[in-house]
Amino acid sequence: MQTRQLGKSDLTLSEVGLGCWQLGGDFGPITADTVAEIIDTALAEGITFFDTADVYGDGASERYLGEHLGTRNPKPVIATKYGRGDGSYPDGYSLTHMRDSVKRAQDRLKTDSLDLLQLHCVPTEIVRRGEIFDWLRTIQQEGHIRYFGASVETVEEGLICAEHDDLTSLQVIFNIFRQKLLDELLPRAEDKNIGVIVRLPLASGMLSGKFTEKTRFAESDHRHFNRDGDAFNVGETFAGIPFETGVKLVRELEKKVPEGYTMAQMAMRWLLDQPAVTSIIPGASSAKQVRENARVSTLNPLPDELHEELYDFYQHQVQQHIRGVY
Numbered sequence: 001m002q003t004r005q006l007g008k009s010d011l012t013l014s015e016v017g018l019g020c021w022q023l024g025g026d027f028g029p030i031t032a033d034t035v036a037e038i039i040d041t042a043l044a045e046g047i048t049f050f051d052t053a054d055v056y057g058d059g060a061s062e063r064y065l066g067e068h069l070g071t072r073n074p075k076p077v078i079a080t081k082y083g084r085g086d087g088s089y090p091d092g093y094s095l096t097h098m099r100d101s102v103k104r105a106q107d108r109l110k111t112d113s114l115d116l117l118q119l120h121c122v123p124t125e126i127v128r129r130g131e132i133f134d135w136l137r138t139i140q141q142e143g144h145i146r147y148f149g150a151s152v153e154t155v156e157e158g159l160i161c162a163e164h165d166d167l168t169s170l171q172v173i174f175n176i177f178r179q180k181l182l183d184e185l186l187p188r189a190e191d192k193n194i195g196v197i198v199r200l201p202l203a204s205g206m207l208s209g210k211f212t213e214k215t216r217f218a219e220s221d222h223r224h225f226n227r228d229g230d231a232f233n234v235g236e237t238f239a240g241i242p243f244e245t246g247v248k249l250v251r252e253l254e255k256k257v258p259e260g261y262t263m264a265q266m267a268m269r270w271l272l273d274q275p276a277v278t279s280i281i282p283g284a285s286s287a288k289q290v291r292e293n294a295r296v297s298t299l300n301p302l303p304d305e306l307h308e309e310l311y312d313f314y315q316h317q318v319q320q321h322i323r324g325v326y
Contacts, residue, residue, distance in 0.1 A: 001048075006195035012048070016297050020061045022283040024056030035064045035068075040068075054105050059108050062109050066111075078115055080116075082098055083119050113144060117136065122265075132165050148166075149197075158170050162185075165262050169197055169278070173239065178235070205237050206247070242321065272301075
């Protein structure tokens with residue numbers, strides 16, 4: 001497993017991390033035994049970066065990570081988020097509320113100081129106003145967090161956040177289906193030495209190549225209840241592309257997969273080839289998926305010609321199908 005430094009911080013991340021949204025049950029039911037196997041396998045594969053949020057399973061994801069990682073030495077880097085929970089979203093933000101939420105996250109994660117706290121898809125007007133960054137600085141000075149960043153929905157939000165010179169990281173939806181970030185946001189992040197964490201690198205599993213038009217998801221899975229953006233930003237589910245359209249597009253992409261790669265590995269290797277990217281955080285519902293994801297770090301970069309083909313594919317066959325703010 002290769003590692004990369006996160007922006008201007010002293011945090012070193014495995015370039016393939018573990019996204020822990022699914023540990024809260026938001027991708028369907030999951031047992032404690034499965035969670036333990038996923039986390040243990042991630043550690044065995046050299047994964048040292050785990051990304052979660054206070055709202056994943058109403059704190060369940062953080063509690064699992066605290067139970068399994070809280071007493072480890074050396075301890076992996078754990079990033080969590082603030083901003084989508086009850087009492088904050090969409091307009092209840094305050095220094096007191098943030099501090100209290102952070103203290104609860106510390107308890108669940110069994111730590112005195114969070115490695116990285118990220119704003120969690122906070123409304124654009126709140127980000128633009130800027131006061132919320134002053135609160136982050138305050139709780140950082142108080143020792144509750146080491147570094148802060150922002151998880152954003154749009155290029156506009158990312159660019160606003162990047163104006164703060166002490167921002168450590170941006171977490172973005174970025175994958176073969178959503179390449180708009182290549183034009184301005186990623187170059188800006190690279191220029192300002194802001195680490196980039198990529199969430200939904202497989203577009204909610206669509207880019208794994210394992211779905212068909214007949215695939216069905218559990219009612220508690222956001223891929224069932226949010227595929228048209230009924231619960232939150234549609235871009236968080238299948239990159240904002242209608243499910244059936246995404247399945248057809250992946251069939252075309254599968255024709256471009258190089259020998260020795262799976263469809264998922266090509267999609268993730270494409271991300272790691274981007275110089276601005278620090279770490280990708282695919283989720284996993286099994287130990288097998290963890291191992292498949294981790295192997296991407298050992299694969300050779302994709303040929304330049306394939307990168308050109310994939311960008312052309314995005315421009316001419318994909319981008320017109322993307323829904324939601326982007």
